[in-house]
Amino acid sequence: MIDWDDVRYFLAVARGGSLRAAAERLGVNHSTVLRRIAQLEEHLGAQMFEKLPSGYRLTAAGEEVLELANQMEASSHQLETRVFGRDQSVRGLLRVTLPPPLATHLLMPDFADFVRLHPGIELEILSSGELANLTNREADVAIRVVYNREALPLNLHGLKGPEVFGGFYISGDRLAAWRAGPPDPRWIAVSGHGVPDWARESEVRTTGVPFRTTDGEAQIVAVRQGIGITTLPCFVGDADPLLERVPGSDLHLYGPVWLLTQGETRKTKRVRLFTEFMSRRLAAYALLLAGLSVVRD
DSSP states (O other), X not given: OOOHHHHHHHHHXXXXXXXXXXXXXXXXXXXHHHHHHHHHHHHHTSOOEEEETTEEEEOHHHHHHHHHHHHHHHHHHHHHHHHHHTOOOSOEEEEEEEOHHHIIIIXXXXXXXXXXXXXXXXXXXXXXXSOOOTTTTSOSEEEEEOSOXXXXXXXXXXXXXXXXXXXXXXXXXXXXXXXXXXOXXXXXXXXXXXXXXXXHHSSSOOOSSOEXXXXXXXXXXXXXXXXXXXXXXXXXXXXXXXXEEOTTOOOEEEEEEEEEEETTGGGSHHHHHHHHHHHHHHHHTHHHHTTOSSOOO
16 A cells, blocks of 8 residues: 555655755655655656756656545545544644734733643644645644635634734834934835835835845844834734834724634634633733724824
């Protein structure tokens, strides 16, 4: 019989296009991927990939195997999910995916409270901006700010939480310096975003030369250091004593925060305990998330 693990390695190479990409995805070394692919090819008596300067390309035989491998993967995930859904214990692994700012600046104390209440649950926090596939069991629960619920897959079950707003922030020292005279602050852009029209037209205008970073934490440090103005969720900006909202600026809606689970997975007791617990905690943060917890002049 074909070893399912060999098929997993085959899929990783087919999707990543290289041994390196597959190894990184699976958390193994290059030689392990190569050995697994060779093992599958020997078992099937056919070459799965053609090695090119640009990477690995499926052969005709590999294309045929890919379709069946995808079906095997889907069946495996369905089996895992159904069994997981029948698990009513309060022990075991629980994987939660959410954006880094929510984990770092808001919910980590609540995660700490949860594991103290349920010491048998092994909580794994996947702090990433990437969307995990709940159907494929990449995570059990997703906490996401979703502007349009209809854009999510229909098989996801959601508990809707408070709406999340953002604002425009500058350090108190930089604001005072600007009021005393030029130069104008820079716009701190994140992940390739440009300078918004608002930043050129508000009471506190920015220079035309932006400061760019791809890291959310670096963005926060940059605005604290007085480089300029940036946009942050209110639960981040309002909680920072070094930052001020930019005078004359309005809040903007990111969307409501959702607790998302997949059909069968949500029936598991530890998933239900977690989502019910976090739903209550998020509701208590409604004013903070809406930017209404701090009185501004």
